[in-house]
Amino acid sequence: MPELPEVETVRRGLEPAMVGARFTRVEQRRPDLRLPFPERFAERLVGQEVQGLGRRAKYLLADLASGEVLVMHLGMSGRFLVTQGGATRMPGEFHHEHGGESAHDHVVFHLSNGAKVTYNDARRFGFMDLVPRAGIETCRHFDGMGIEPLGNELSGEAVTRLFEAKRTPLKAALLDQRLIAGLGNIYVCEALFRAGLNPEAPAGSLSPEKAAELAGIIREVLQEAVAAGGSTLRDHAQVDGSLGYFQHTFRVYDREGEPCVTPGCANTVARLVQGGRSTFYCLTCQPPGE
DNA sequence: AAGCGAACCTGGCTGC
DNA sequence: TGCAGCCAGGTTCGCT
Numbered sequence: 001m002p003e004l005p006e007v008e009t010v011r012r013g014l015e016p017a018m019v020g021a022r023f024t025r026v027e028q029r030r031p032d033l034r035l036p037f038p039e040r041f042a043e044r045l046v047g048q049e050v051q052g053l054g055r056r057a058k059y060l061l062a063d064l065a066s067g068e069v070l071v072m073h074l075g076m077s078g079r080f081l082v083t084q085g086g087a088t089r090m091p092g093e094f095h096h097e098h099g100g101e102s103a104h105d106h107v108v109f110h111l112s113n114g115a116k117v118t119y120n121d122a123r124r125f126g127f128m129d130l131v132p133r134a135g136i137e138t139c140r141h142f143d144g145m146g147i148e149p150l151g152n153e154l155s156g157e158a159v160t161r162l163f164e165a166k167r168t169p170l171k172a173a174l175l176d177q178r179l180i181a182g183l184g185n186i187y188v189c190e191a192l193f194r195a196g197l198n199p200e201a202p203a204g205s206l207s208p209e210k211a212a213e214l215a216g217i218i219r220e221v222l223q224e225a226v227a228a229g230g231s232t233l234r235d236h237a238q239v240d241g242s243l244g245y246f247q248h249t250f251r252v253y254d255r256e257g258e259p260c261v262t263p264g265c266a267n268t269v270a271r272l273v274q275g276g277r278s279t280f281y282c283l284t285c286q287p288p289g290e
Numbered sequence: 291a292a293g294c295g296a297a298c299c300t301g302g303c304t305g306c
Numbered sequence: 307t308g309c310a311g312c313c314a315g316g317t318t319c320g321c322t
Contacts, residue, residue, distance in 0.1 A: 002316080034317080075315090075316055076315055077314085234314075
């Protein structure tokens with residue numbers, strides 16, 4: 001479930017359960033996900049206090065008292081669920097199916113405040129790593145990573161500079177984490193639609209005016225999605241099992257063949273494949289050569 | 291060097 | 307009902 005808004009939603013959900021607490025027990029149930037777990041993963045966590053929980057692009061970063069950072073990526077299907085240890089459940093609490101054990105619960109963190117944090121990932125494209133806090137920006141995960149779209153760096157000038165002379169399609173440029181880090185297929189489609197930009201147009205063809213507009217729209221779409229608790233496509237987006245609702249706001253994503261939402265537009269949402277991934281757009285509202 | 295397809299892995303849905 | 311085929315929110319690798 002994870003583009004930037006979903007990861008931020010998870011971060012906000014994990015924060016009260018993890019920050020200020022210590023790991024009392026860590027169950028690592030397999031040797032690897034997309035990447036091998038680091039050496040002595042559980043032992044390096046147990047006893048450590050989580051001092052803060054941050055996010056960089058689609059990565060979660062738990063700051064440990066040891067000076068290491070627990071880096072977590074959700075891949076395509078990673079999800080966290082927070083429950084209270086034991087069988088404790090609030091009276092009347094909705095019993096989500098994920099409240100039970102699942103074959104894909106790969107990691108369980110037991111914390112000193114009684115919280116239990118379960119990482120579930122059917123496809124195992126996610127991973128966890130432990131890296132030193134000092135110099136983390138040059139570790140394998142973050143070296144060369146692009147700007148943070150909700151940070152101060154994203155501007156029209158930045159987009160113009162990053163896309164300058166690129167003949168790669170706008171869609172691909174926006175998905176390139178080395179340029180802007182955190183966008184994925186959904187929010188790129190939504191941002192291009194809102195900006196009225198054709199997904200196949202060369203990235204380097206953006207005028208400074210359109211670049212500025214696009215930068216603002218990217219920020220706007222992401223902020224709206226975070227406020228909505230992210231998008232829920234195939235399972236819960238939030239760590240208590242509840243759903244995000246930004247998917248109800250999609251204007252083009254996964255709406256192939258449905259009417260364009262632009263008032264007065266008679267066209268329907270089209271789908272094309274770029275770089276092996278579906279792009280949803282309206283040819284009338286996002287014409288070529290704009 | 292950039293750009294593209296394939297690969298990693300499982301599950302859910304569609305259609306025959 | 308069964309099964310094949312296709313699709314999925316990401317990233318990385320290897321080949322033009």
